Amino acid sequence: MHYFSQLFHYDHPWSHVVIGMWHKYPNPHCTHVVTIDVVDRSVDPQTGIIRTERILGCKQKAPTWIVRVFGGSEDAFVREVSYVDPKTQTATISSVNLSLSQFATCNEMIRYSPSSDNQRTVFSQTAEIQARMTLWRAAADKLENWLVQRFEQNAQLGKLGFSDVLRTMWETKDRQLACAH
Numbered sequence: 001m002h003y004f005s006q007l008f009h010y011d012h013p014w015s016h017v018v019i020g021m022w023h024k025y026p027n028p029h030c031t032h033v034v035t036i037d038v039v040d041r042s043v044d045p046q047t048g049i050i051r052t053e054r055i056l057g058c059k060q061k062a063p064t065w066i067v068r069v070f071g072g073s074e075d076a077f078v079r080e081v082s083y084v085d086p087k088t089q090t091a092t093i094s095s096v097n098l099s100l101s102q103f104a105t106c107n108e109m110i111r112y113s114p115s116s117d118n119q120r121t122v123f124s125q126t127a128e129i130q131a132r133m134t135l136w137r138a139a140a141d142k143l144e145n146w147l148v149q150r151f152e153q154n155a156q157l158g159k160l161g162f163s164d165v166l167r168t169m170w171e172t173k174d175r176q177l178a179c180a181h
Helices: 014-021 064-070 137-180
Strands: 002-010 033-043 050-059 075-085 090-097 104-114 121-131
Touching: 002 137, 014 090, 014 104, 014 121, 014 137, 104 137, 121 137
Parallel strands: none
Antiparallel strands: 002 121, 033 050, 050 075, 075 090, 090 104, 104 121
């Protein structure tokens, strides 16, 4: 099993980031995400927590050896479940690959929470990546290494893309408000 984690701050308040997370895709940095389908959305009347389940459709070039060994195609699907708690100001997103999950799984967890000054948002991301081929340990290690590298690349692209989305959504609005006064 391989692990990935990162922690950083977005220079926007939590409320802006949570609104922005529904507009993250499509963006020019994350062209591998091609479809987003909302499967279910509900609000708990007791807590006010918003639960959303989505399926993300992705297209990614897989190395030839992976396609030969495991089959499949460039099309991949990911199940994402998010919880937004307006009272505690936390948003959590968990995701897992649906495609080729019999060979490898990637369990990702994201958390957005306000920084201590409430002007920025803390972003934490972890992923556990595990190949499921106990008989072929060498192939499993190679697959896990490739998956971790791909995950890290996509995580960096996701950070760039989301930063651009937030900048476009909020800095443009802030400038318009400043000009109106």
